[in-house]
Amino acid sequence: MSEFIFKEQANTSLREKVTNDLREAILNGDLAPGARIKEMDIAEQMKVSRGPIREAIRQLEREGLLVSYPYKETVVADLGASEVQHILNPIRFHIEWYVVRTYLNLMDDDFFAKLQAIVDDMHASVAGGEKNRLVDLDLLFHHSILELATERTVMLTWQSIVNQIRLHFAKNLPFFDHDHMASDHQALLDAFRSKELERIQAAIVAHLGSDENLLCFSR
Amino acid sequence: MSEFIFKEQANTSLREKVTNDLREAILNGDLAPGARIKEMDIAEQMKVSRGPIREAIRQLEREGLLVSYPYKETVVADLGASEVQHILNPIRFHIEWYVVRTYLNLMDDDFFAKLQAIVDDMHASVAGGEKNRLVDLDLLFHHSILELATERTVMLTWQSIVNQIRLHFAKNLPFFDHDHMASDHQALLDAFRSKELERIQAAIVAHLGSDENLLCFSR
DNA sequence: CAAATAAATATTGTTGACAATATTCAAAAT
DNA sequence: ATTTTGAATATTGTCAACAATATTTATTTG
Numbered sequence: 001m002s003e004f005i006f007k008e009q010a011n012t013s014l015r016e017k018v019t020n021d022l023r024e025a026i027l028n029g030d031l032a033p034g035a036r037i038k039e040m041d042i043a044e045q046m047k048v049s050r051g052p053i054r055e056a057i058r059q060l061e062r063e064g065l066l067v068s069y070p071y072k073e074t075v076v077a078d079l080g081a082s083e084v085q086h087i088l089n090p091i092r093f094h095i096e097w098y099v100v101r102t103y104l105n106l107m108d109d110d111f112f113a114k115l116q117a118i119v120d121d122m123h124a125s126v127a128g129g130e131k132n133r134l135v136d137l138d139l140l141f142h143h144s145i146l147e148l149a150t151e152r153t154v155m156l157t158w159q160s161i162v163n164q165i166r167l168h169f170a171k172n173l174p175f176f177d178h179d180h181m182a183s184d185h186q187a188l189l190d191a192f193r194s195k196e197l198e199r200i201q202a203a204i205v206a207h208l209g210s211d212e213n214l215l216c217f218s219r
Numbered sequence: 220m221s222e223f224i225f226k227e228q229a230n231t232s233l234r235e236k237v238t239n240d241l242r243e244a245i246l247n248g249d250l251a252p253g254a255r256i257k258e259m260d261i262a263e264q265m266k267v268s269r270g271p272i273r274e275a276i277r278q279l280e281r282e283g284l285l286v287s288y289p290y291k292e293t294v295v296a297d298l299g300a301s302e303v304q305h306i307l308n309p310i311r312f313h314i315e316w317y318v319v320r321t322y323l324n325l326m327d328d329d330f331f332a333k334l335q336a337i338v339d340d341m342h343a344s345v346a347g348g349e350k351n352r353l354v355d356l357d358l359l360f361h362h363s364i365l366e367l368a369t370e371r372t373v374m375l376t377w378q379s380i381v382n383q384i385r386l387h388f389a390k391n392l393p394f395f396d397h398d399h400m401a402s403d404h405q406a407l408l409d410a411f412r413s414k415e416l417e418r419i420q421a422a423i424v425a426h427l428g429s430d431e432n433l434l435c436f437s438r
Numbered sequence: 439c440a441a442a443t444a445a446a447t448a449t450t451g452t453t454g455a456c457a458a459t460a461t462t463c464a465a466a467a468t
Numbered sequence: 469a470t471t472t473t474g475a476a477t478a479t480t481g482t483c484a485a486c487a488a489t490a491t492t493t494a495t496t497t498g
Contacts, residue, residue, distance in 0.1 A: 062281030153302040
């Protein structure tokens with residue numbers, strides 16, 4: 001057989017689509033924090049049975065987007081800014097810094113080009129006022145970095161926090177300096193290109209570490 | 220109505236019991252890393268239908284104990300020691316250090332007594348050769364600390380890694396110095412009692428931070 | 439005999455019905 | 469009027485049957 005002409009057809013189960021759609025609705029704000037999730041409602045709107053819905057709920061619960069009270073109800077989670085600042089962002093920082101310093105040698109021209117394309121798109125999004133796209137690109141940038149790692153735990157941990165970060169963005173995006181968001185990632189990329197660990201660390205700290213919660217790692 | 224005489228009856232769904240039993244089996248080693256999980260097998264052994272089993276699988280997947288390949292199979296996850304060292308333990312460190320420095324004022328005599336009882340039990344477990352109990356007590360010690368925090372994210376993050384830590388323990392316990400495990404926690408507790416932040420930080424670093432991955436935080 | 443094809447089996451994915459639990463609302467009692 | 473009780477309703481939890489997909493085995497074909 002000829003090989004690798006076509007990309008493998010994604011075998012997405014209904015459950016997976018439901019999970020994605022539900023997550024999207026939460027991050028959109030269509031389902032605001034505190035909103036109750038009624039299985040039957042969702043099932044009817046999506047024209048599927050409750051089975052896949054329930055499985056999706058279990059998954060989103062573990063992603064921190066839903067909170068479920070047995071035999072009672074499940075509601076959309078709320079998230080304080082301080083939790084992002086003191087807990088989630090430091091974890092992001094830690095993982096990313098680990099991956100970067102461990103897999104720096106895997107960063108080649110192709111990789112840099114890919115990141116540069118994302119940053120360029122970010123600038124375009126800012127200019128065009130496409131705020132949601134800006135968030136997607138921001139997280140895609142970081143996702144691309146984490147893809148360098150082979151450890152399953154890296155992606156697993158990322159997935160356990162990334163959607164809470166998205167929720168935070170959705171809530172607070174209006175208060176962010178969008179220009180700064182784009183140029184910040186350019187600075188990160190430039191630091192990667194230099195391959196100087198200290199400069200890279202400083203860039204990541206500047207990007208993720210707030211002044212209130214300064215982190216310094218050695219090695 | 221009279222009040223607070225009886226403890227609230229735990230309303231555990233079947234799904235929850237299944238989740239706990241499955242998790243237990245994995246951590247016991249009854250289901251070793253790589254072992255395939257056949258829904259029907261489990262369902263028949265537990266005498267329940269596949270519904271709750273599938274929901275439990277989704278949950279344990281997000282806890283990092285199972286890996287699921289759609290339409291194919293789900294297997295018990297494997298975990299490298301380096302992932303614990305470089306990713307999970309640093310996250311533990313971060314959360315615990317955040318909670319301790321933030322909620323230090325909540326540590327009262329009752330709290331210390333509770334931790335002391337756990338440490339005493341640890342020593343007893345070492346003497347009695349009850350290794351699994353030692354692990355439980357170790358993690359209970361840290362869980363008790365995290366309970367000081369009110370942020371939902373703290374427990375959520377802990378839950379997303381604690382069972383992987385347990386899996387790591389189950390795999391490597393024979394190579395640990397059990398005496399040292401117990402006395403290490405006594406040192407932590409003594410540091411808490413002193414309420415000196417620098418001493419506490421040093422104790423946590425000594426406990427969780429390896430020399431290869433030294434962490435230092437300010438504030 | 440080796441490779442391709444097709445039938446048979448095993449396993450996961452989905453559904454709709456039924457059971458258990460919680461909530462709401464109206465009637466009764468104090 | 470307030471509380472208590474109990475029926476009615478809504479919602480979540482569980483199940484067993486059916487559908488879709490993957491794997492294995494047997495069969496054919498060159």
